[in-house]
Amino acid sequence: MYVCMMIIESERSRLRDLLSMLREGKGEGGEEKEGKYVSGEYISRALDISREAVWKYISMLRRRYGYRIDAKPRVGYMLVHRPDKLYPWEIMLELGRFDMVKEIIYYEEVESTQDVALRLAEQGRDSILVVAERQSRGRGRASRRWISPDGGVWFSLIIKPRISVRDVTLFSLATALAVCNTINGKFNFAARIKWPNDVIINYKKVAGILIDMSIEHDAINYAVVGIGVNANVSIDSIERMIGYADKSHYYGSTSLMHELGKAVDRVRLLASLLRELEHIYSRLAYKDEMLAAIRATIMLGPVRVIEGEGNDALTIEGVAIDVDDDGSLLVKSDGMIKKVTSGYVHVRYVG
Amino acid sequence: MYVCMMIIESERSRLRDLLSMLREGKGEGGEEKEGKYVSGEYISRALDISREAVWKYISMLRRRYGYRIDAKPRVGYMLVHRPDKLYPWEIMLELGRFDMVKEIIYYEEVESTQDVALRLAEQGRDSILVVAERQSRGRGRASRRWISPDGGVWFSLIIKPRISVRDVTLFSLATALAVCNTINGKFNFAARIKWPNDVIINYKKVAGILIDMSIEHDAINYAVVGIGVNANVSIDSIERMIGYADKSHYYGSTSLMHELGKAVDRVRLLASLLRELEHIYSRLAYKDEMLAAIRATIMLGPVRVIEGEGNDALTIEGVAIDVDDDGSLLVKSDGMIKKVTSGYVHVRYVG
Numbered sequence: 110m111y112v113c114m115m116i117i118e119s120e121r122s123r124l125r126d127l128l129s130m131l132r133e134g135k136g137e138g139g140e141e142k143e144g145k146y147v148s149g150e151y152i153s154r155a156l157d158i159s160r161e162a163v164w165k166y167i168s169m170l171r172r173r174y175g176y177r178i179d180a181k182p183r184v185g186y187m188l189v190h191r192p193d194k195l196y197p198w199e200i201m202l203e204l205g206r207f208d209m210v211k212e213i214i215y216y217e218e219v220e221s222t223q224d225v226a227l228r229l230a231e232q233g234r235d236s237i238l239v240v241a242e243r244q245s246r247g248r249g250r251a252s253r254r255w256i257s258p259d260g261g262v263w264f265s266l267i268i269k270p271r272i273s274v275r276d277v278t279l280f281s282l283a284t285a286l287a288v289c290n291t292i293n294g295k296f297n298f299a300a301r302i303k304w305p306n307d308v309i310i311n312y313k314k315v316a317g318i319l320i321d322m323s324i325e326h327d328a329i330n331y332a333v334v335g336i337g338v339n340a341n342v343s344i345d346s347i348e349r350m351i352g353y354a355d356k357s358h359y360y361g362s363t364s365l366m367h368e369l370g371k372a373v374d375r376v377r378l379l380a381s382l383l384r385e386l387e388h389i390y391s392r393l394a395y396k397d398e399m400l401a402a403i404r405a406t407i408m409l410g411p412v413r414v415i416e417g418e419g420n421d422a423l424t425i426e427g428v429a430i431d432v433d434d435d436g437s438l439l440v441k442s443d444g445m446i447k448k449v450t451s452g453y454v455h456v457r458y459v460g
Numbered sequence: 461m462y463v464c465m466m467i468i469e470s471e472r473s474r475l476r477d478l479l480s481m482l483r484e485g486k487g488e489g490g491e492e493k494e495g496k497y498v499s500g501e502y503i504s505r506a507l508d509i510s511r512e513a514v515w516k517y518i519s520m521l522r523r524r525y526g527y528r529i530d531a532k533p534r535v536g537y538m539l540v541h542r543p544d545k546l547y548p549w550e551i552m553l554e555l556g557r558f559d560m561v562k563e564i565i566y567y568e569e570v571e572s573t574q575d576v577a578l579r580l581a582e583q584g585r586d587s588i589l590v591v592a593e594r595q596s597r598g599r600g601r602a603s604r605r606w607i608s609p610d611g612g613v614w615f616s617l618i619i620k621p622r623i624s625v626r627d628v629t630l631f632s633l634a635t636a637l638a639v640c641n642t643i644n645g646k647f648n649f650a651a652r653i654k655w656p657n658d659v660i661i662n663y664k665k666v667a668g669i670l671i672d673m674s675i676e677h678d679a680i681n682y683a684v685v686g687i688g689v690n691a692n693v694s695i696d697s698i699e700r701m702i703g704y705a706d707k708s709h710y711y712g713s714t715s716l717m718h719e720l721g722k723a724v725d726r727v728r729l730l731a732s733l734l735r736e737l738e739h740i741y742s743r744l745a746y747k748d749e750m751l752a753a754i755r756a757t758i759m760l761g762p763v764r765v766i767e768g769e770g771n772d773a774l775t776i777e778g779v780a781i782d783v784d785d786d787g788s789l790l791v792k793s794d795g796m797i798k799k800v801t802s803g804y805v806h807v808r809y810v811g
Contacts, residue, residue: 275786278801279751279786282758282783282787283750285754286750286754286757290753300757301758302757303759303807303809304780304789304800304807305787306802392747393750395746395747399637399743403653406640406651407633407652407653408653432633435627435629435630436627436630449655451657
């Protein structure tokens, strides 16, 4: 029931390179060619393909993907209009080098990007972005529906976050913060987090987050971060699609287009959001990384813990086994684990 | 009883600029002048001072501060040797632009850099580095002595760490980690942290940390971070100075010079250590900064918390008042504060 756009990798990168030339097109000599004609011969030489192949890709962009490209004999090609689509080559062009996404899977329509990503994650795949123009069975939290018509930014990202299990809720809030920061920064809104997973403008839902995680032995195997942003969605279409049962949990929706009175560039929005996610996730991991560095550097082994001074001093013999998250020394003594906090304590390593 | 080196600010920066020219001295045309003669006329023009003033500063460096500078008539000056001293201009030259230190107070000898820094911190002063060649009453943890003869790196730094009170022990360990990272990175040692405040090479103490903090209403006003590194200290002199009483807490000391078989550049060591501290402290603050950003973005106010689904659902009316450090929502209901963790919970904001 869903249309998966299968495009061979070489074709994708050709389209990306061709569009890169048409969009930002530095011609010979480096002068700006934006909104200007780029010659077929120049494209042919730069991409090392025949003039016929150039024409084939131009036709493909026009007919299959909805680009408007003007062709002037003996002058060249000019990009007139690009469609409001989340095509993978457009995302790649916008992101540039970006380690968090190694592969993009694109659908015109899919049941749920989250389910596709989850299946791939279960197979051990990583750093994959699954994106769709529409979802026919978009999921929200607690198995609720997430209405996902054309015009939204619906995606799921497979990542391996370097955080501890105890920070799972914080991870979800950090994701919501990244969405807020991105839309506030780009459009000067005052979006807020509706705990734990929605983003609100003027008390109306503009984005939602769904995170599925695989946790084993207190370690996070992978997380699939699903984000839906009502970007250029018509609010009527959402209201129409919400059934009576769902409305009990419903606050009213809005979209960026609705609030701004004009459509946003969805490709740029998605790229900015991905960059903000990378930034925030890496910062979230710093403290855990530092604790890991401290644990690798701390001396463990037999200790004598002396609490107090002089005649009142209390001595415990034990073995320092670890450092707690707050920095306390964990000492095993008589089968119990004692948490030694600094203060009037002296720890003597023995032997 | 202590000798404070009072140097007027303009003199300090003149010495720094002059030494900068002698040390790295880019001459006219930008060619390297290291180990080469720099002409008096060039110095005079570059520093906008008279030839007599140049000579005065050269003499000062030689006679008062122990620099060996060769002067060749009609050629210029060449830096032959700089003394193993922690002169503030040397530290400034090595650090370059560095926000954590706005002022350096230097002593040939002082009772305790920590006490000097504490007095300044109590007056509201910030970002001051107090450094000494010797301490006559150096302090360790729990009022113990810290033997501080010539050749060590003894300093105290006033900072206002952006961390929460709950991270105080971690702050101390992070400081120890910075010391370990610096000496391991520079000299390829495997220094380790002896919890909570010493740094050990081969089970012998090479550095110690003493942190005094002023805490009011759960906020940190300031911290004075005192660090002592046995850099070029002769171990004999330490052993001789330790009395019988102190030896009960004594593991044996070592110095970098003793372990390496040669003296280290103390100015460079100090500068590297300060840079590592800045790096680690800023990372320690990231998570708290993120929590602050989440708190600023989260919606608070009246909520209805629904636990479970359908007929078994339990509903609590309350007011969302904050987010806990782990990301839970704190809801006040019937005078109690309930911690709402995500899972099978639905939070409905009311009104």
